[in-house]
Amino acid sequence: MKAFTYERAKDPVAAARAAARPGARFIAGGTNLLDLMKIEVETPSHLIDVQDLGFDKIEKTRDGGLRIGALVTNTNLAADERVRRDYGVLTRAIVAGASGQLRNKASTAGNLLQRTRCPYFYDTNMACNKRKPGSGCAAIGGYSRQLGVIGVSDKCIATFPGDMAVAMRVLDAVIETVDATGQRRSIPIADFHRLWGDSPEVDTNLRSGELITAVTLPKPLGGTHLYEKVRDRASYAYALVSVAAVIQSDGTGRVAFGGVAPKPWRVEAADALLPRGAAAVTARAFQGATPTEDNKFKLPLATRALASVIAQAADQKGA
Amino acid sequence: MKQARSIFHFLRDGSRRGERTVLVTLTEVTGSATRAPGEHMAVAESGAVMGSFSGGCVESAVIAEAQEVLAAGRPRQVRYGAGSPYIDIRLPCGGGIDLLFLPDPDYSQIALALDILERRRPLKLQLSSTCPFSASEAAEADRTGWTGHDFLARHDPQLQLVVLGHGAEPGALLQMAEAYGAETLLFSPQASLVEEARARGTPAHLLRIVGRADSFVLDPWSAVVTLFHDHDWETDLLLQALEQQPLFIGAMGSRRTHIERRNRLLEAGADPLAIDRIVGPVGLIAATRDPQTLAVSILAQVVQVYENVLARKVVDRPPELALNAAHRFDEHSAWGAPHLEALHKTSGNAATQSTLTETQSEEEETRSMAGISEIELSRRGLLAGSAATAAIVASPITSEAAPLPPSPTSASLPVSFEVNGAKRELKLDPRTTLLDALREHLHLTGTKKGCDHGQCGACTVMVDGVRINSCLSLAVMHEGDKITTIEGLGTPEKLHPMQAAFVKHDGYQCGYCTPGQICSAVAVLDEIKRGVPSHVQADLTVRPQATNIEMRERMSGNICRCGAYSNIAEAMAEVAGAKA
Numbered sequence A: 001m002k003a004f005t006y007e008r009a010k011d012p013v014a015a016a017r018a019a020a021r022p023g024a025r026f027i028a029g030g031t032n033l034l035d036l037m038k039i040e041v042e043t044p045s046h047l048i049d050v051q052d053l054g055f056d057k058i059e060k061t062r063d064g065g066l067r068i069g070a071l072v073t074n075t076n077l078a079a080d081e082r083v084r085r086d087y088g089v090l091t092r093a094i095v096a097g098a099s100g101q102l103r104n105k106a107s108t109a110g111n112l113l114q115r116t117r118c119p120y121f122y123d124t125n126m127a128c129n130k131r132k133p134g135s136g137c138a139a140i141g142g143y144s145r146q147l148g149v150i151g152v153s154d155k156c157i158a159t160f161p162g163d164m165a166v167a168m169r170v171l172d173a174v175i176e177t178v179d180a181t182g183q184r185r186s187i188p189i190a191d192f193h194r195l196w197g198d199s200p201e202v203d204t205n206l207r208s209g210e211l212i213t214a215v216t217l218p219k220p221l222g223g224t225h226l227y228e229k230v231r232d233r234a235s236y237a238y239a240l241v242s243v244a245a246v247i248q249s250d251g252t253g254r255v256a257f258g259g260v261a262p263k264p265w266r267v268e269a270a271d272a273l274l275p276r277g278a279a280a281v282t283a284r285a286f287q288g289a290t291p292t293e294d295n296k297f298k299l300p301l302a303t304r305a306l307a308s309v310i311a312q313a314a315d316q317k318g319a
Numbered sequence B: 001m002k003q004a005r006s007i008f009h010f011l012r013d014g015s016r017r018g019e020r021t022v023l024v025t026l027t028e029v030t031g032s033a034t035r036a037p038g039e040h041m042a043v044a045e046s047g048a049v050m051g052s053f054s055g056g057c058v059e060s061a062v063i064a065e066a067q068e069v070l071a072a073g074r075p076r077q078v079r080y081g082a083g084s085p086y087i088d089i090r091l092p093c094g095g096g097i098d099l100l101f102l103p104d105p106d107y108s109q110i111a112l113a114l115d116i117l118e119r120r121r122p123l124k125l126q127l128s129s130t131c132p133f134s135a136s137e138a139a140e141a142d143r144t145g146w147t148g149h150d151f152l153a154r155h156d157p158q159l160q161l162v163v164l165g166h167g168a169e170p171g172a173l174l175q176m177a178e179a180y181g182a183e184t185l186l187f188s189p190q191a192s193l194v195e196e197a198r199a200r201g202t203p204a205h206l207l208r209i210v211g212r213a214d215s216f217v218l219d220p221w222s223a224v225v226t227l228f229h230d231h232d233w234e235t236d237l238l239l240q241a242l243e244q245q246p247l248f249i250g251a252m253g254s255r256r257t258h259i260e261r262r263n264r265l266l267e268a269g270a271d272p273l274a275i276d277r278i279v280g281p282v283g284l285i286a287a288t289r290d291p292q293t294l295a296v297s298i299l300a301q302v303v304q305v306y307e308n309v310l311a312r313k314v315v316d317r318p319p320e321l322a323l324n325a326a327h328r329f330d331e332h333s334a335w336g337a338p339h340l341e342a343l344h345k346t347s348g349n350a351a352t353q354s355t356l357t358e359t360q361s362e363e364e365e366t367r368s369m370a371g372i373s374e375i376e377l378s379r380r381g382l383l384a385g386s387a388a389t390a391a392i393v394a395s396p397i398t399s400e401a402a403p404l405p406p407s408p409t410s411a412s413l414p415v416s417f418e419v420n421g422a423k424r425e426l427k428l429d430p431r432t433t434l435l436d437a438l439r440e441h442l443h444l445t446g447t448k449k450g451c452d453h454g455q456c457g458a459c460t461v462m463v464d465g466v467r468i469n470s471c472l473s474l475a476v477m478h479e480g481d482k483i484t485t486i487e488g489l490g491t492p493e494k495l496h497p498m499q500a501a502f503v504k505h506d507g508y509q510c511g512y513c514t515p516g517q518i519c520s521a522v523a524v525l526d527e528i529k530r531g532v533p534s535h536v537q538a539d540l541t542v543r544p545q546a547t548n549i550e551m552r553e554r555m556s557g558n559i560c561r562c563g564a565y566s567n568i569a570e571a572m573a574e575v576a577g578a579k580a
Helices: A012-019 A033-038 A074-079 A081-086 A088-095 A100-105 A108-112 A164-170 A278-285 A298-318 B004-017 B059-072 B107-118 B169-180 B191-200 B231-242 B255-267 B291-311 B324-331 B338-347 B350-383 B386-394 B434-441 B497-505 B514-530 B548-554 B565-579
Strands: A005-008 A024-027 A046-049 A058-060 A066-069 A174-178 A184-188 A211-217 A224-230 A241-247 A253-258 B021-030 B040-044 B076-081 B096-103 B123-127 B134-137 B145-147 B150-155 B160-165 B183-188 B204-206 B222-227 B248-251 B413-419 B422-428 B460-463 B466-469 B482-484
Touching: A012 A024, A012 A046, A012 A174, A012 A211, A024 A033, A058 A081, A066 A081, A074 A081, A074 A088, A074 A100, A074 A108, A081 A088, A088 A164, A088 A224, A088 A241, A100 B466, A100 B514, A108 A164, A108 A211, A164 A241, A164 A253, A224 A298, A241 A298, A253 A278, A253 A298, A278 A298, B004 B021, B004 B040, B004 B107, B021 B059, B021 B076, B021 B150, B040 B059, B059 B076, B059 B096, B107 B123, B107 B134, B160 B169, B160 B231, B169 B183, B169 B191, B169 B222, B169 B291, B183 B191, B191 B204, B222 B231, B222 B291, B231 B248, B231 B255, B248 B291, B422 B434, B434 B460, B460 B514, B466 B514, B497 B514, B497 B565, B514 B548, B514 B565, B548 B565
Parallel strands: A005 A046, A024 A046, B160 B183, B160 B222, B183 B204, B222 B248, B413 B482
Antiparallel strands: A058 A066, A066 A211, A174 A184, A174 A211, A224 A241, A241 A253, B021 B040, B021 B096, B076 B096, B123 B134, B123 B150, B145 B150, B413 B422, B460 B466, B460 B482
16 A cells, blocks of 8 residues: 555645645545555545544435435445435435445445446556556456446446435435535436546546535335346346336336446436336337447346346335 | 476376377466476366465466366466456465476477486476477586477486484484485495485495595586594595585584694595585584484575575566566467467557566576576585574575665654553554554564555454454554554453354464454444344344354454354354344
């Protein structure tokens, strides 16, 4: 690990100011950042510990939604009674990810900011445009079973690896931030993560030093909340394909896919096709997909996973 | 010990039985690895195997690959670990290795290779595209490594230890050396010792009179050690050893004895510089008395010198350049390397070309340096005994011996937290993980370092009542926290109920993951009690129960390579039942 200096911030704006320095990074749970620092994929020169900033509460908003503090742990968010009752897809997505130990440390903001698990990003012997811009992409033409099928570019075919954000995308969550001048901003989750394009080294639309303070959820949608995650092991593995869905009793609803793209993948026009069945939805949602020989299986898998979700929703309605 | 002979025996026996075999050669190492370039594995069609390249990380993949190579009938070069297109097979040490698979090695060449090694001559194996496998006697300058498109594997004869002496020491040393795998030979005036050695299968000669011995022949891979209490026996034998060019000459006795020995040899007309080749007192451990300790001490010193000589028979190359060698093979279509396509596409650029040139000149430089310094180095080591030998080890003969450049240091920061109920204050480099703080600074070594990347759970501890991976958390971020490690759960006299249940239900085999499993198990039952939901819960609004499937899901962050899972679940069930 490269050497760094460390400070424990007491105030959000001061933290954002400190973070505007080149080489500075925020650290909360640290489960992803430290992992990457150990292999020197991440080499910050200064760490700003944000654990004392008080963003660890879940509160009701005026319009009937929830404001989740940026530092609320995955465990506490998944276990919150309001979340379990009104936003079940979020609890289900969180508990489908990582291990108990990691969920106890992982923060809400950190989970949104986690970096791809593309093995070529992790292996510093390999060319990777995301790790070293301009060095090429060893994943293209390499072992790509786990990697992206849509929204990828000729510079990078990595995926966003998380589960929580896929559920938040279905719920239309909004990310709240503050910057070094004290300016606040609300970013709809649809606009938060970027497609790789020509600069895969940039994961999100956050500006330099901008600090996430909370994630808000609009008022509950009702319906049946489901998260189906297909992976190589029954537990503690990244998604090959995941489906987050909220399905209403009339068969309408919303759906987002994980494990397939640089961001949680939701196409609103495809949502509208839910009453016509899984194949209609995925045909629209994955229009223009560019899978590799290794991962083209993800397309029929997404359809089947969604079909399973629709069937479960019908079962639960009947029960 | 070096396995070349057993590898060739395996190949020869396979051929004799009519079974097809694959010779697998380690051609390149990036980072750390357990084997050196030029070493082999042999795999038979049936899956039987001789040799290894790692601690079990890649062997089954190597067997599978070898069987595919037999089916394809063509040589193949594959990389495993760092830099491999097989990203699902990793070496936990972080290193990478290139392996060359050669199907159906020629029987006559195997027999020739065995013959050369059995005559104690250095063997050169040439693996090239035109003649896939040829064995011949190696020249002095031959080094293990790449020469253009060919890979050369050099195998020096096994260490031979020639023991001269009487009393209790020779027997102890011979047995120790044989356990190591050295060839041994005894010369002794003590008939009982000679008989004992022969009974064990060690060649032994009886010395009848003081003076020179017949068949006392030493090659450059032979070490000779005198173990006489009556020093009259040794003068002529040492003169005889000095006339030859053995790897090592050592003599038992105190410093005072060594001065007297020197004078006797001078009187007998020996060259003073030549006498300096004798290491006396012999051994790495000063002033040993008992024969077994002396045997370890001597054998360690001899093996050190032998290993240093072998290390110089490998072309040295900075580890970061090693990956390029994989491409070198690939350039030659005759080898066919389907698995390198992915590698090639991404780095067949100008940068690679320039590093290749750099690598080659580096090789030449290393070779010429090694050529000049070889004799000097071993002599310098022998001149002043153990102190100088230690210096050899510290000198950068191999890339591994070279110390890493110091990282820029971060200023230490104070941190205080409570560990198992006791307040602890530390000053730490901010890079120190909670795991390292516990193990290295507080010496609480119950918590284990497994993967060090939050994947295995061996480092699980509880912080403020919840379990975390202590390897993925900076110690300085735990100011004021209450930390519980396995040492804080129970003691050997008063076990925590979960510890007792693990013992009762045999919830472990090797035990390495166990402290993490137990900390996790205790925390899991608490999580269930507090109603923390899990992936296997059908209804999120209902409180979870401590069922088998719940515990299995919740324990998925703790890996047990021995596979004690079902017993761990039983232990947890017992504790959960007792609580309920």
